[in-house]
Amino acid sequence: MSKHAKSSTVSFHPLSAPDFLPLPQLRDLQLQRLQAIVQRAYDRVALFHKRMDERGLSPQDVRTLEDIAKLPFADKTDLRDTYPFGLFASPMKEIVRLHASSGTTGKPIVVAYTKEDVQVWTNVMLRAFAACGVHEGDVIQNAYGYGLFTGGLGAHYGAEALGATVIPISGGNTPRQLMVMKDFGVTAICCTPSYFLHLIDQAAELGVNFKELPLRAGIFGAEPWTESMRRRIEADSGIKAYDIYGLSEIVGPGVAMECQCQAGAHIFEDYFYPEIINLKTGKPCPEGEEGELVLTTLGKKAMPMIRYRTRDITALTSEVCECGRTLRRIKRIGRRADDMFIIRGVNVYPSQIETALLKVEGALPHYQIVLTREKDLDVMEVQVEVTPEFFTDTVGALEQLQSQLSRSIESTVGVRANVRLVQPRTIARSEGKAKRVIDQRKM
Amino acid sequence: MKVKQLSLFLENKPGALSRPVKLLSKAKLNILTLSIADTQQFGILRFVVRDWEKAKQLLEKGGCVVKVSDMVAIEVADEPGGLAEILETVEKARVNLEYMYGFTLKKEGKGVLAFRFDDPDRAIAALQKKGISPVRSVELFKRLEG
Numbered sequence: 001m002s003k004h005a006k007s008s009t010v011s012f013h014p015l016s017a018p019d020f021l022p023l024p025q026l027r028d029l030q031l032q033r034l035q036a037i038v039q040r041a042y043d044r045v046a047l048f049h050k051r052m053d054e055r056g057l058s059p060q061d062v063r064t065l066e067d068i069a070k071l072p073f074a075d076k077t078d079l080r081d082t083y084p085f086g087l088f089a090s091p092m093k094e095i096v097r098l099h100a101s102s103g104t105t106g107k108p109i110v111v112a113y114t115k116e117d118v119q120v121w122t123n124v125m126l127r128a129f130a131a132c133g134v135h136e137g138d139v140i141q142n143a144y145g146y147g148l149f150t151g152g153l154g155a156h157y158g159a160e161a162l163g164a165t166v167i168p169i170s171g172g173n174t175p176r177q178l179m180v181m182k183d184f185g186v187t188a189i190c191c192t193p194s195y196f197l198h199l200i201d202q203a204a205e206l207g208v209n210f211k212e213l214p215l216r217a218g219i220f221g222a223e224p225w226t227e228s229m230r231r232r233i234e235a236d237s238g239i240k241a242y243d244i245y246g247l248s249e250i251v252g253p254g255v256a257m258e259c260q261c262q263a264g265a266h267i268f269e270d271y272f273y274p275e276i277i278n279l280k281t282g283k284p285c286p287e288g289e290e291g292e293l294v295l296t297t298l299g300k301k302a303m304p305m306i307r308y309r310t311r312d313i314t315a316l317t318s319e320v321c322e323c324g325r326t327l328r329r330i331k332r333i334g335r336r337a338d339d340m341f342i343i344r345g346v347n348v349y350p351s352q353i354e355t356a357l358l359k360v361e362g363a364l365p366h367y368q369i370v371l372t373r374e375k376d377l378d379v380m381e382v383q384v385e386v387t388p389e390f391f392t393d394t395v396g397a398l399e400q401l402q403s404q405l406s407r408s409i410e411s412t413v414g415v416r417a418n419v420r421l422v423q424p425r426t427i428a429r430s431e432g433k434a435k436r437v438i439d440q441r442k443m
Numbered sequence: 444m445k446v447k448q449l450s451l452f453l454e455n456k457p458g459a460l461s462r463p464v465k466l467l468s469k470a471k472l473n474i475l476t477l478s479i480a481d482t483q484q485f486g487i488l489r490f491v492v493r494d495w496e497k498a499k500q501l502l503e504k505g506g507c508v509v510k511v512s513d514m515v516a517i518e519v520a521d522e523p524g525g526l527a528e529i530l531e532t533v534e535k536a537r538v539n540l541e542y543m544y545g546f547t548l549k550k551e552g553k554g555v556l557a558f559r560f561d562d563p564d565r566a567i568a569a570l571q572k573k574g575i576s577p578v579r580s581v582e583l584f585k586r587l588e589g
Contacts, residue, residue, distance in 0.1 A: 386452045391508040393450040393559075394541060395480050395487060402484075421485050423454050425506040 013130040013162070015123060018270045019325045026326060030273055031065050033298035038062050038071065041304040044089035047082060048072075048306060068275065068296065068307065069284055075309040079109035079249060090114050090302040099248055100148040111150070111248050112302040118157065120299050121251050124268045125158020128257035131266065131325070132242040134188045134217055136163035141181055143191035144222065145171040150252030151222050155190045158254060164188075174199060178208045185214050193220040193229055193241070197364070200236050210237035219244050221253055224312075224333050226351050228358050230262075243332055249308055250295050256330055261322050264329035271299045274328065275307070276316050279337060290315045292337055293330060311337040341371060341437055343378045348413050350436040353382060356412035360404050361390060368427045373441040380417045382409060385424045444567050445513040446557065446580050447495040451488040452508045455481060460488065466505045472498050475587050476557060478544035489544070491557065493584050513563045516578040517570065521552045529558075529575060536569035538562050548587055555583065 021029070039059040041048040051072040052058065061070060079087065088095065096115050100108040113121065134140065140159045144151030152170055159166045169180055171191070177199060180186065189196070196218055203210055218233065221244035233241045245265045246253035255272050256265035267274050273296040276285040285291040293310045297303075314330040321329060335349040342348070350369060358364055366385040371378060382405070390401055402419050409417040428435065453459040460479075467474060477490035491514065492498045499509050519525040533540060539561040546555040555578060560566040567577055578586075 386508050388508050388510075391450075391452050391510055393487060393489070393510050393512050395482055398452075398485065398487075399482065421452070421454075423452060423459070423506070424508050426454075 013126065013135065016127050016130045018268075019127060019131065019266065019327055021270070021326055023326055026269060027065060029270055030298060033270075034065065034068065034273060034296065035059065035062050037296070037298055037300070037304045038306060040089055040301070041306055045087055045304070047078060047087065048074075048304075065273075068273065071307050073282065073294065073307045073309050074305055076109065076249070076311075079111075083108075084110040085112070087303055088112050089304055095302050099150045099153075099252065101248055108148075109249065111252075114301040117251075117300055117302050120271055121154055121254060122157040122161045124251065124254035124271060125154055126161045127268060128244055128254050129158055129162050129164070129188075129219070131257045131259040131323075132217055132219065132240070133260050134159075134162070134164065134219070138162075138164040138187045139167065139185055140164045141167045141169055141177070141184070141186040141189045143169055143171055143177060143189060143195065144253070150246070150248045151190075154246070154252035154254055155219070159190075171195065174202050175206055178203055178206050181215060182208055182213060187214050188217040188219065189215060190219045190244075192222045193218075193225040193233065194223060196220060196233060196237075196241075197229070200233070210239070215239050217242060219257075221245055224335055224339070224351065226354055227332065228355065229364060232363060245312075245330065245333065247310060247312075250297055250305055250310075251300065255295065259321065259323040259325060263321060264317065264331050266321065266325050266327035266329050269327050271297065273298055274316055274330065276314070277309075279313075285315075288315055288317060290331070293333075313337055313340075339437060341369075341439060343371060343380050343415050346413065346415050348380075348415060352413045353409060353417075353436075356408040357382075357384065357405060359412075360401070360408045361387070363387075363389070365390075366424075366427045367436070369437045371437065371439045371441050378441060380415060381420055382417045383420045383422045383427060385427055386421050387424065444515065444577050444579060445563055446491055446516045446578075446583060448489055448491050448512050448514045448557070448559070449495055449499055449502070450510045450512060451490075451502065453479075453486040453488050455484050455486055459486070463488065463502055463505070463507055466501055467492065467498060470497065470501055472501075473588070475584070476544065476546045478542070480542065489542075489559075491546075493588070512559060514557045514559055515563050515566055515570075516546070516555055516557050516580075516583050517575060518553050518578055519556050521554050525554075526556070528573075529570065532569050532573045532575065533558075533560060533566045536565055538566040538569065546583075546587065555586075 042052055042059045094114050095112045097113040100110045142155050144155050146152030156166055156168055216239055218239050218241045220241055230241045242258045243265050244253055245256040256267040258265045275294040276291040277294050278285055278291050293312045293314050295308050297305045312333045313335050314333045316328050316330055318328045335351050340347055340349050365387055368383045370381045405419040451463055472492045475491045480487045502509050541559040543556055543558045548555050
């Protein structure tokens with residue numbers, strides 16, 4: 001395989017046209033669709049109807065896009081409370097697909113699609129691939145899990161509609177992933193960024209050199225990741241790493257996608273209307289300010305979501321992107337409102353711990369944060385796997401590494417952390433979302 | 444002149460030592476000598492086996508972090524002053540001794556100790572000048588395993 005294969009031509013896919021709509025036209029379309037979806041939810045979803053009535057609101061109160069701020073929020077609890085089908089706005093005979101979350105905390109949540117919804121999803125996923133320069137002729141290894149999780153099938157339909165060759169390998173079985181990547185001439189891969197790092201780690205052992213492969217793009221999502229992870233992925237594998245954003249409650253993957261400028265993910269606004277709200281007050285944030293991303297599905301028939309609180313922290317920008325897309329962009333989501341933990345009164349995000357570890361080791365080791373309470377005092381322990389690069393034969397050097405890591409964390413987050421070095425591969429690797437924080441504090 | 448030693452990172456918790464030991468025993472690799480350095484939270488297992496390359500590969504496959512270092516095995520007379528002479532020699536050559544431990548072998552009033560120097564080659568040269576010759580790996584394994 002020659003290096004030559006890595007270069008790509010930016011092609012324009014006809015179905016990407018909505019990415020470039022002039023703003024007035026886009027806003028008109030959004031308002032029309034918003035009014036229709038609010039009407040649909042009001043007419044067909046009991047919970048939404050009740051909440052609107054309680055506030056003395058009717059669908060006719062949505063006259064401008066700004067009026068969206070009057071509408072009630074929805075969140076994950078609503079999906080749990082109405083489990084399994086309570087938020088559906090279409091009769092079962094029109095629903096062609098159900099997906100569900102893994103349900104790590106209690107009951108899973110269920111989401112539904114009509115035929116038209118699946119088409120919309122396929123369309124946005126196709127536009128997502130096209131945005132990062134993946135096109136017909138590409139060979140896409142889809143390592144998102146197939147099944148109830150939306151990742152696998154979402155990416156699959158989009159990639160197939162694009163005319164690419166899809167390898168539906170699903171998640172797991174790392175040696176087979178690497179074999180397929182090499183033998184099938186894969187040019188693009190979809191998986192979680194932490195799983196791709198795992199593939200990089202394993203590649204050398206299994207005799208695969210990423211830099212000799214035609215692989216040129218990674219579409220990474222389903223968990224928060226950082227710029228430093230992107231740099232490590234790109235440096236170690238020689239590919240371009242793109243951020244894709246999505247969530248099952250809204251559609252699955254394909255809510256937003258980075259273009260080749262890699263400067264934030266463009267929200268496919270013709271179908272998903274974004275707002276950023278202040279976490280505490282619930283009021284809209286001024287442009288550019290960080291807050292919680294709230295999304296409204298503008299085209300979903302089976303399960304409309306009005307002002308769904310994603311728990312993802314980001315900021316929105318309407319600055320024109322160099323790629324020419326008029327779609328607003330969200331800043332990379334490095335943290336979730338749910339991941340944030342408070343220790344001794346200080347808000348800490350796992351991404352900050354990551355930054356601190358990177359400063360010392362230069363590469364991100366596998367780590368986990370364990371919170372406990374000893375004598376009414378919160379204790380944060382950061383478990384870090386020892387890597388061959390950092391293992392020295394003397395106790396002194398290891399103790400020094402430990403204290404360097406500990407100092408780096410303290411100076412980054414302002415809270416003391418006990419660093420515990422642990423044996424490699426003892427921290428659970430998820431082939432889906434990485435679990436970074438284990439809170440064992442009993443309140 | 445040098446003997447290869449493998450070092451392993453161990454967590455200080457039950458079962459941490461038995462895992463690598465079991466891996467070695469399954470592959471019929473005999474540990475000729477070992478020592479453990481420990482702190483409250485972790486330890487370093489250091490040991491010598493004849494086929495160290497095989498052992499390293501096996502342990503790494505089993506998820507261990509392994510480091511290889513050069514040790515110098517020296518025959519020491521089992522009498523007062525036996526060790527002192529060796530230490531004096533390397534000190535004069537300005538070689539630092541990082542740690543040492545013994546082999547379970549004693550013959551004709553002599554024991555064999557394993558030394559980890561920061562500069563093994565310089566230590567060997569200094570010792571040889573004084574007429575102290577380190578035990579070669581081949582010779583060592585022969586003696587240990589009969």
